[in-house]
Amino acid sequence: MKETVSQMRQVEEIMEKKCITGHIYDIQGYSVHDGPGIRTTVYTKGCPLRCLWCHSPESQTFTDELSYMPLRCVGIDKCGLCLKACPEEAITEAEPEESLQNPGELITKVRIDRERCTNCLACAKACPAKSLMPSGYDITVEEALRRVLLDKPFFGEDGGITISGGEPLSQFDFTYELARRSKEEGITVCLDTTGYCDGELIDRIIPVTDLFLYDIKEMDSRKSEHFTGVKNELILENAVRIARGGGRLQIRIPTIPKLNGDLENIRRTAEFVRTLGDAVDLVQVLPYHRMGIPKYERIARKYPLPNIDPPSDEYMEERLQIFRELDIPVQLH
Template sequence: MEEKILTGRLYDVQGFSVQDGPGVRTTAFLKGCPLHCPWCHSPESQAFYKQLSWMSMRCLGVDACKQRCIKACPKNAIELGVTQKDVKTGTDLQLIHVKRDLCDNCGKCADACYVEALYLCGKDYTVDELVNRLLQDKKFYDRSGGGVTISGGEALSQLDFVIAVLKRLKNEGIHTALDTTGYAEWEKIAMTMPYVDLYLYDLKHLNSEKHQAVVGVPNEVILDNALKLAENGKKLQIRIPVIPMFNHDEKNIRDTAQFCKRLGNAVEVVQLLPYHNLGVMKYLRLSDDPVAEATLPNDAYIEKLKRIFEEYGLPVTVH
């Protein structure tokens, strides 16, 4: 009987990352997440399946490619769309429109699109393939005190693959970080502890009802897992997205600071991540649904929130 090869599904591997842990790092982003944060700057990370993305700025127009994508689609899910001016030549370009209700993300149109205006978000890697890619940057890890960060989505949703990759990295002497929402059974998180040097740990809101109403899950298991990691001597880099009209009020920030203080010496740093709208274009590439946007928090207010954490003696940075 042929042995099944273990694979994981990623949507990106990003080198020269300097915000996902110490030093220069390479971050592997896995697809799939049990949370559905409406501000997520990587909406392609949420679904576990591969998704067709349409980037209009790359398109040469259907006249240039003789409607290759339209002809390739077996579901008739691609039709003629709007006409727009080519920014370089000033000529009219006839673009396409993806009928999302018919598209099944088969990827045949992406295969036909040689300029990759249409492309699938999601690529399957074997453990060997991903580890070999991550090892290409080892000289940068060694020189900078960096390493590899496994991120998502929620990496714990592909636990067997993640552990297999982490084991290999530790055998190579590489510093490892795991970026997680913390929303998983403790047994799963405990299985990663021998192979993870640092947890990048997200805290969205300290009120569980508000947490569930906005991101779709309660927070009790998230907070409990953070406490257990601290009790087990693991290091945490707490990441707090500052989202207007959700968690940016002073009460929640103080509640969060108090909770971080309970984690004691486990907390290496608290990162405040002010909301930005850079992910809006990614939503538009994946769907025709309207995108909700919040008002960007101003620098003075973020500085005020930073001082609250400092009042509790917590190291804090803004990114």
């Protein structure tokens, strides 16, 4: 029997959807910090913001950087493949150091001259130890979903998939389709977003999102631009849009002493959150930490913040109290 034009079109559409590809930098199972319950988090690459405190610098760019993890290098005398692969002679021998695996033995790892490096990634392709790697990779919706489904038995009632970033709405087709297909499989979907996107995308993603993990970083737009690279009006507008459109919100506030952690900003944030009404399930206040610093070293980027100490328990408690006084459910993250 001959296929009709409309049947052929349907097949084409199915094939197109099957091949929607995203660019991501990680998939992490058993994640307990990215929404309720046990979740598998898909981290998309690329973000329009440049938060000074960002702990995932590899998430920021849409293109890949060369990432180097010296711990994994087995040493030039045993391998040395990257030196041969590099067309720019950007890889040389580092100073010998004591091997962690075999104390007393010296091991010579590699040094990358980032001035010479053109980011061609030939060395990463050659490195058998995944010591040199591109900071991201392509994955189709179907491949990502297959990986998430492996973890489904651990999700229980509360868990599921979280699509995070970077900014997942910057790769809208991938994010939408992964969320939609996850829901078809009976998996709940959290979307971790900066909210810095076209409002129309928010309207389209609401029906396939069970919970938005939504950062509000700074209420003063001028300071927002200084701390994050963007003004805050669109972010605040989209939070209202989600609330009015029937979406659920978990608001997250990264709290950085000397930047956005001042009591005035937290008070203004709490007052704004109150205007979102019962669309807000929970506010999480996230104390500043410095755990992302080694990731900057891996991709040879300079950590943008000067020395700022993580806040004390008392400092955080004072901020939590502001939300409690307004009857907003709040917790320390």
